[in-house]
Amino acid sequence: MSSPESRFNSHNSTAVIMPAKELNKTCMECKEAEFELTVRKRQLCSSCFRRFIAHKVQSRLSVYRAFGLDGPKHQLLLPLSFGVSSSVLFHILNADRQHRLSNGRPLGYDFKILVIEPSTVAATGVPFDQNYEALQKNFPMHTISRIPFYSIFDYIPEMEEIMQDYAGSKFIDDSTRSNEERLAAFRASISTPTSRTDVDTVLLTRLIVEFAKRSGCESVIWGDSDSRLAAKALAGVAKGRGASLTWQVSDGMSPWGVRFEYPLRDLFKAELLQYAGVCAELSDIIIPDQPPCENVLTKNLSIDELMLRYVQNQGAKYPGVMANVARTANKLNPSTSDSAPTCALCASLLGNVKGNSGVTVANQAEDNHSSQFCYGCMRSRPDELC
Amino acid sequence: MAPTACFNCKEARAVIIRPKNRHKLCRACFINIFETEVHETIIGTNLFFPGERVAIGASGGKDSTVLAAVLKTLNERYNYGLDLCLLSIDEGIRGYRDDSLETVKRNAVQYEMPLDILGYSELYGWTMDQVVEQVGKKGNCTYCGVFRRQALDRGAARLGIKHVVTGHNADDVAETVMMNLLRGDLPRLSRGTSIITSSDASDIKRSKPLKYAYEKEIVLYAHHRQLDYFTTECIYSPEAFRGSARTLIKDLEKIRPSSILDIVKSGEDMAALVPVEVRGAGKSKQFGAEEESAGGCGSQNGRTSGGEMAAMEEQLAENEEAESLETEIKLPNGSRVKANRGPTGKAVKAQTIKHCERCNYISSQRICKACTLLDGLNRNRPKTAIEVGVGMEDEESSSTLMRQMERAQLSAT
Numbered sequence: 001m002s003s004p005e006s007r008f009n010s011h012n013s014t015a016v017i018m019p020a021k022e023l024n025k026t027c028m029e030c031k032e033a034e035f036e037l038t039v040r041k042r043q044l045c046s047s048c049f050r051r052f053i054a055h056k057v058q059s060r061l062s063v064y065r066a067f068g069l070d071g072p073k074h075q076l077l078l079p080l081s082f083g084v085s086s087s088v089l090f091h092i093l094n095a096d097r098q099h100r101l102s103n104g105r106p107l108g109y110d111f112k113i114l115v116i117e118p119s120t121v122a123a124t125g126v127p128f129d130q131n132y133e134a135l136q137k138n139f140p141m142h143t144i145s146r147i148p149f150y151s152i153f154d155y156i157p158e159m160e161e162i163m164q165d166y167a168g169s170k171f172i173d174d175s176t177r178s179n180e181e182r183l184a185a186f187r188a189s190i191s192t193p194t195s196r197t198d199v200d201t202v203l204l205t206r207l208i209v210e211f212a213k214r215s216g217c218e219s220v221i222w223g224d225s226d227s228r229l230a231a232k233a234l235a236g237v238a239k240g241r242g243a244s245l246t247w248q249v250s251d252g253m254s255p256w257g258v259r260f261e262y263p264l265r266d267l268f269k270a271e272l273l274q275y276a277g278v279c280a281e282l283s284d285i286i287i288p289d290q291p292p293c294e295n296v297l298t299k300n301l302s303i304d305e306l307m308l309r310y311v312q313n314q315g316a317k318y319p320g321v322m323a324n325v326a327r328t329a330n331k332l333n334p335s336t337s338d339s340a341p342t343c344a345l346c347a348s349l350l351g352n353v354k355g356n357s358g359v360t361v362a363n364q365a366e367d368n369h370s371s372q373f374c375y376g377c378m379r380s381r382p383d384e385l386c
Numbered sequence: 387m388a389p390t391a392c393f394n395c396k397e398a399r400a401v402i403i404r405p406k407n408r409h410k411l412c413r414a415c416f417i418n419i420f421e422t423e424v425h426e427t428i429i430g431t432n433l434f435f436p437g438e439r440v441a442i443g444a445s446g447g448k449d450s451t452v453l454a455a456v457l458k459t460l461n462e463r464y465n466y467g468l469d470l471c472l473l474s475i476d477e478g479i480r481g482y483r484d485d486s487l488e489t490v491k492r493n494a495v496q497y498e499m500p501l502d503i504l505g506y507s508e509l510y511g512w513t514m515d516q517v518v519e520q521v522g523k524k525g526n527c528t529y530c531g532v533f534r535r536q537a538l539d540r541g542a543a544r545l546g547i548k549h550v551v552t553g554h555n556a557d558d559v560a561e562t563v564m565m566n567l568l569r570g571d572l573p574r575l576s577r578g579t580s581i582i583t584s585s586d587a588s589d590i591k592r593s594k595p596l597k598y599a600y601e602k603e604i605v606l607y608a609h610h611r612q613l614d615y616f617t618t619e620c621i622y623s624p625e626a627f628r629g630s631a632r633t634l635i636k637d638l639e640k641i642r643p644s645s646i647l648d649i650v651k652s653g654e655d656m657a658a659l660v661p662v663e664v665r666g667a668g669k670s671k672q673f674g675a676e677e678e679s680a681g682g683c684g685s686q687n688g689r690t691s692g693g694e695m696a697a698m699e700e701q702l703a704e705n706e707e708a709e710s711l712e713t714e715i716k717l718p719n720g721s722r723v724k725a726n727r728g729p730t731g732k733a734v735k736a737q738t739i740k741h742c743e744r745c746n747y748i749s750s751q752r753i754c755k756a757c758t759l760l761d762g763l764n765r766n767r768p769k770t771a772i773e774v775g776v777g778m779e780d781e782e783s784s785s786t787l788m789r790q791m792e793r794a795q796l797s798a799t
Contacts, residue, residue, distance in 0.1 A: 040706070194642050237567060238638050238645050242652025246659060299640040306637055314630065318695055320702030321568060328570040332659040355658035358579070359430035360598065360651040375651055379644060 037274055046278040053267060053275050054092045060251075060263035061221070065108035074109035076261075077217035079208050080144075082118060082131050082287040086223030088272045089264055091279055093221075094139060111221065113144045114211055116204065118287070120149040120180070126287050134284035147211065150183040152203055155210040162344050166373060167382045193302035195380035198239060201304075202346040202377070209256045219259035227269040227311050229262060229326035235307040240360075241376035244348045246334040249326055253334065255347035265326055268319060269312075343374035350374050394419065402610070405602035406643060413610050420599070420607050424456050425464060427598050431581050434549070436467035441547045443538050444472040444493065444501075446486030449553025451493060451615035452604045453596055457551070458497045472497075473550065475537045476505040477530055478513025486616040493614060504541040506533055510756070512763055520763060529763075532755045536747055542590050554594035557601040557635065560646045563653030564631040569698065576660035579653040600646060630695065 027035045029052070033045035044052065058065075064074040078093065080086045093111060100107055115135075118128050136144060152159055163186050164173050171189040173182060190196045212220050224232065233249045236242060247254045254260050264272065276282050292309060301309075315322040341350045350371075352358060360375070373381070389399045390410050398412035404419075411419065428434065442457065444450045454472065461468045474490045477483050487503065494501035507513045510533055518526045542550045562578040577583060584591030596604065608615055638645035741747065742754035749755065 192642070234564070234567065234634075237563065237652040237656070238649055239642075240644075240648030240651045242649075243655035243659065245656070298637050301641060303638060303641055303645070306641060310634060318699040320699045320706065321695060324570040324698075324702055325567055328567060328572060328575075331572060331661065331664070332656060333661050335659060353655040353658040356654045357431060358581070358651065358654035359427060360647055360654065375648075379642070379648060 036278070039271060039274065050095075050275065050278065053088075053271065054095065056266045057089065057092045057263045058096060060265065061109070061261065064219075073107060074219070075215075075217045076109055076111040077114055077208070077212040077215065077220045078111045079114045079116065079220065079222065080135075081223070082115075082128055082285060083223070083289065084276050084286055085225045085228065085264055085269065085272050087282055087286045088275050088279075089221065089223040091275075091282055094142070112215055112217060113142055114208060115144065115146045116207065117146060117148045121200070121204070128287060131285050131287055138281055138284070145211070145215070147207075148180070149204070149207070150179040152183065152207045152210075153179045155207055155214070159206075166345055166377070171382060189382045190380065191382065193300065193305070194239070195382075197302040197304045198376070198380040199345075205346075206256075209254065209258050212258050213256070217258070219261050220254075221261045221263055223264055224262050225264045225267055225269040225272055226323050226326055227315055228308070229265055229329075230315075230322045231304070231307040231311040233325050233329040234310065235304045238303050238307070239376050240379055241348065241374075243335060243353045244346070244376070245329045246332050249329040250332060250334075251330065255342055265330070268315070268323070343377055344372050345377045346374060348374040348376060402606060405606075405639075406600050406647070408643060417607065417610060420603060421456055421459060421463075424595055424599060425460050427581070428460070428466075428595055433581065433593055433595060434466055434468055437469070438467075438549055439469040439471070439545075439547045440549045440551055441471050441473040441502075441538075441542050441545060442499075443550055443552040444474050444490045445553075446474070446489035446493070446616040447553070448604055448608050448613075448615045448617070449555055449596065449601075451489070451553075451613050452608050453551060453553045454493060454497055454499070455611060455613055456607075457595070458499070470497075470499050471545065471547070472499050472501040473538065473541045473545070473547075474501065474503045475534055475541065476503050476507075477534070478506050478515055480515055483514075489614060489616040496614065502541060502545055504537055504544070506537065509533070509537055509540060510760060512760070517763065520766060529759055532759055536754075536756050538592075539590050539747070548589055549591050549593065551593050551595055553596055555596045555599050555601050555604055556646050556650055559594070559597050559653065560635055560649035561631045563649050563656075564634060568630060568695075572660050572664045575653070576657045576665040579650060579657050598647065598650065 025034050027033045027045035027048050028042050029044050029048035033047065035043035036046045037044055037049050039049055039052065064076070078086070078090060080090055090113065097107065097110070113135075115132065118126065132146065147155075160173055160175070160182070164171065167186060167189050171186065173186070175182070177185070187196060187200065190199055208220060212218075229249050233245055236245050236248055241248070246252055247260050249262070251261050251265075252259065276286055292305075298306065311322050311325075335349055335353050340354075342348060343350055350373075392398045392400045392412035392415050393409040394411055394415040398414065400410035400412055402411045402413065402416045403409070404411055404416065434440065440457075442450060442454050444454060454470075457468070457470055460466065461470060472490060472494050474487060476487060490501060490503075493499075505513070507516075514526065514530055517529050521529065538550050538552075542548070559579055563575070566572075566575040566578055579597075581595075581597050582591055582593040607613075635646065635649070638649075642648075740749060740752070742749040742757055743752055744757040745754060747754045747756065751758075753761075
């Protein structure tokens with residue numbers, strides 16, 4: 001055992017293992033700093049990790065850059081929820097902007113930030129004033145707007161009529177009440193968690209789009225991670241909204257003439273959490289996710305919640321398979337029939353996509369509302385039995 | 387508690403809560419509504435023409451038994467003028483198929499329909515029992531699925547019938563949609579939901595008149611009409627992996643009963659949005675799926691197994707790794723994004739429909755899937771079991787399948 005050869009051959013030999021351990025500690029990218037994180041089987045230092053994540057995001061937005069050299073500067077809208085994903089997206093875009101400004105390079109695009117007050121969206125909303133102040137204080141160079149959810153009545157005046165038609169005769173809109181109370185009453189008229197979440201998403205999207213249009217933004221950049229997009233795709237399909245995936249999950253033109261981009265589509269939620277972990281500036285801004293409730297019966301979950309959980313659980317075992325769901329949805333062609341009538345509420349196509357001869361729509365034609373609202377919205381209507 | 391009156395007729399006592407929309411119905415109204423909905427599907431999709439000869443793919447299970455019963459009823463009630471018959475495939479699974487075939491034989495008498503049974507042994511020279519003996523219990527469903535698909539077509543061809551209807555229900559279709567989305571299989575997403583599947587190359591069309599009918603309602607219908615059907619699952623998949631899609635759909639149904647139909651609707655819309663260039667292509671080579679995912683097998687149809695998911699995960703991870711390596715060497719920023727952006731960005735080989743060189747069945751490959759599987763089986767068959775000595779070299783010219791087909795045709799005439 002003491003001979004020199006046996007020492008080198010032995011697996012237990014400290015003389016051989018020690019230098020290898022030293023080597024393993026350096027970042028695989030820059031080969032200088034010590035690695036801090038493991039991402040996609042690679043050990044990286046925090047700055048190389050941030051570069052890797054930022055690159056994934058910027059490459060998704062490069063079309064806006066390509067024209068930016070001398071052409072017009074594109075104006076984008078970033079809705080910020082103070083969640084991990086949209087905060088990380090903001091951080092990456094901000095860092096890139098600073099970098100370009102300090103190097104005297106053209107920006108290509110600029111972005112505005114929209115905050116829809118979380119406390120007006122979720123009843124259990126956490127106070128966010130401190131986070132908002134931190135955002136303003138740490139990033140004073142940005143245009144940040146803050147509006148409540150119920151300002152939807154101001155931004156989209158026809159909304160009260162749409163809501164009345166949608167909710168049916170059982171719901172009576174009292175125009176003497178405040179916008180806040182009217183929105184609350186409308187939302188309360190929808191009975192199931194699935195339908196409530198579904199309609200809330202539709203209303204939020206419409207408010208954000210309307211804000212984008214009024215503030216001269218040509219695109220909305222959404223902070224949906226890959227995991228989130230997979231859950232959205234599956235939930236959309238389960239709610240009969242498969243035809244709308246071409247803008248709800250894919251990058252593309254929305255029905256309102258504003259483009260939707262999802263620049264975080266190549267990143268998993270776990271990676272965004274890692275990113276947030278190495279950015280001290282974000283700790284005051286991010287409102288951490290509420291841990292999912294363990295004791296909820298499946299039938300009391302919303303479909304969106306079920307799918308998020310499904311993607312999280314399955315994603316732990318099969319991250320690639322889950323990632324592939326959003327990629328698959330992104331390959332669908334947008335529907336081509338421009339002149340086809342659309343839903344008054346969510347602007348999806350009424351009836352079937354051209355080329356679909358299925359009769360699911362005919363099955364529910366007895367209801368005259370289907371002339372105004374799409375299949376997906378009809379399913380979430382207040383007086384639907386289920 | 388006072389009995390609830392039927393939601394429909396408001397008179398009789400409600401004994402059924404409809405799984406689809408939770409309406410409370412009496413027995414007569416439920417049966418009537420179920421049949422009317424199938425009728426509306428048939429009329430709405432122009433499924434049949436008067437005088438058409440239609441073969442019902444009958445397994446003796448609930449779906450095909452209900453299909454036979456409903457079609458017979460509707461054919462008489464609405465004068466479709468259809469010439470209906472039953473077509474059964476005998477996979478050769480002792481203890482399962484021989485019992486269910488007895489059910490089909492009784493059905494033939496009950497519904498006064500002619501019955502034709504075609505066996506795997508007769509077609510392929512292998513019963514499923516023999517296949518399992520050779521390949522084991524794992525993965526034998528692939529053989530069964532591929533063989534069955536061809537067998538139904540061949541059976542119909544033998545009877546000179548150009549339309550085969552199968553008992554696929556809404557749950558099967560919804561499951562297929564979810565599964566193809568999870569598998570990222572756009573070509574199958576584009577064709578899995580259509581009520582009629584036929585290709586230009588084949589003159590036999592397949593359709594599923596029950597595609598909007600809930601599995602639970604099919605069971606209720608069978609129960610309330612006291613239909614004679616066979617309930618045991620195939621003995622080769624009692625441990626059948628309740629695949630991801632299946633579990634998901636069961637959960638969704640608990641949350642919103644209409645989900646199954648909603649998924650079908652989404653699937654139909656998305657099928658129309660699949661880029662034309664991608665539609666024909668198949669991925670079966672890549673992930674080893676059956677030719678038609680909801681392949682009509684009572685217990686395994688449309689369900690993916692954990693192994694398949696893990697295999698795909700591995701492959702995707704490899705792709706990702708390769709891609710990331712490539713990206714690190716060169717970064718053609720703009721062009722890469724453009725390539726990903728377009729819906730047709732990924733180059734997909736268009737599928738050309740050919741005929742199998744061995745058995746002349748339609749196939750995208752030179753040799754069809756059944757012949758490829760048979761090759762594997764025959765190569766490993768113990769020498770004593772080989773009926774005619776077929777060397778590796780001879781296989782090109784005289785395949786087992788071709789011989790068996792000829793024999794089958796001879797015996798039919």
